[in-house]
Amino acid sequence: MHNELEGDLAHAWIQTAALQADPLRALGSETLHYIGYWNSGAIEEGVSHLRTFIYWRASAHLRIPFLPSLRxxxxxxxxxxxxxxxxxxxxxxxxxxxFHTTVGEVYEDEEPDPLYLPPALALFLDHLRRHGDIAAAVDDLRHQHRKLRRTLGELQQTLDTGSTLGEARAARRRLNAALEALRTDLGPDDQAAAGTVDQLIDIVPGVVKVAANPLDPVGYAETLLARPADWIRSWWLRRPVRSALRLSTRLDDLGRYDRLLEEATGQRCDPAEVEALRHQYGRALDLYGGDSRLPAVPPRAATGPLA
Incomplete structure (x- = not known):
């Protein structure tokens, strides 16, 4: 676990049908198979899956962000x-x-908001190329997008202190206005980073005993019925706001930053390495799916992320 082994996760041994029907059990079974095989480097695939699963649950229990590797x-x-x-x-x-409302209204509130961020890496490298000051380049980016940070903070504060879905809707409308203003500020040649902003459902440890068994999440909702309505409303509103970018488009951008990176830092991207990274990530997406919507894990300032 501590050697940071990462194998090729798009492995032919995994049965696609079983993976889509019950991925937790399918991956658990394959993990045991990989580790027990003891041949042809199979243990690396097993350790990769095992680390991902353990870090997911550990981050939820410790209430800290988990930042998975690309694989x-x-x-x-x-x-x-x-x-x-x-x-x-x-x-x-x-x-x-x-909330004394309809399921349809809850679904409507859960629709993710579109996010189009400026090409932050390109802006940072351009500033660094012109001024040669990393701290100033970071400060410049922070200053340009202070309104978005402030609006995201206000949304989370409203959710933390609000008591109705109406208050949450009003806060999200303000966020949408800020996101739209940010998109209109993009230049015609800017390659915007597309993603979403939303709140997601994940099994929360410490709420009920069944939350300790993510291999059997079916009973989780039923246990919520035993909780008071006030608790359910508070839990629902206070789920952390998270943004998620589509990383596949960001990988496409790496090739365009080659010259800018060299001029700003003297370092050069190897096009073959960038293409290999895109290919590996694409294979994993083909098998597992998913390129956005990271699960919400409340951050805790005193502890660093699991990565």
Whole structure:
């Protein structure tokens, strides 16, 4: 676990049908198979899956962000999206009852907001090329996008202190206005980073005992029924806001930054390495799916991220 082994996660041994039907059990079975095989480097695939699974649950228990590597990210997305699909409908019924509203309104509130960010890396490298000051380049980016940071902070504060879905909707409308203003400020030649801003469902440790068993998330929503309505409303509104970018488009951008990177830092990207990275990530996406919507894990300032 501590040697940072990462194998080729798009492996032919994984059965696609079983993976899509129940990814947690399929990946668990394959992990044991890989580690027990003891031949042809199979243990690296097993350790990669095992680390992804353990870090996912550890980050949720410790309430700190988990930042998966590029190879682990599609697997991580597959597992958490399975949990969301499994519990979503029943959880929405429980939440709708707690707020005295309809399931349709809860679904409407859960629609992700589109996010189009400026090409931050290109802007940073351009500033660094012109001024040669890393700190000034970072400060310049922060100053340019202070309104977006402030609006995201206001949204989270409203969710933390609000008590109704109406208050949450009003805060999201303000966020949408800020996101739209940011998009209109993009220049005609800017390659915007596309993504989403939303709140996601993940199994929360410490809420109920079943939350300790992510291999069987079906009963999670049922246990919420035993919680008071006030608790359910508070939990629902206070889920952290998260943004997720489509990394495949960001990998495409790396090739365009080659000259800018060399002029700013003296370092040069090897086009063959960039293409190999894009190919590996693409294979993982083909097998596991997913290129956005990271699960929400509340951050804790005193502890660093799991990566």
């Amino acid at each position: 682990c990210l599609p697997v991580y997305h597959l597992m958490t999206d399975h949990v969301r699909r499994t519990v979503q409908d029943r959880v929405y019924e429980v939440v709708a009852e707690a």
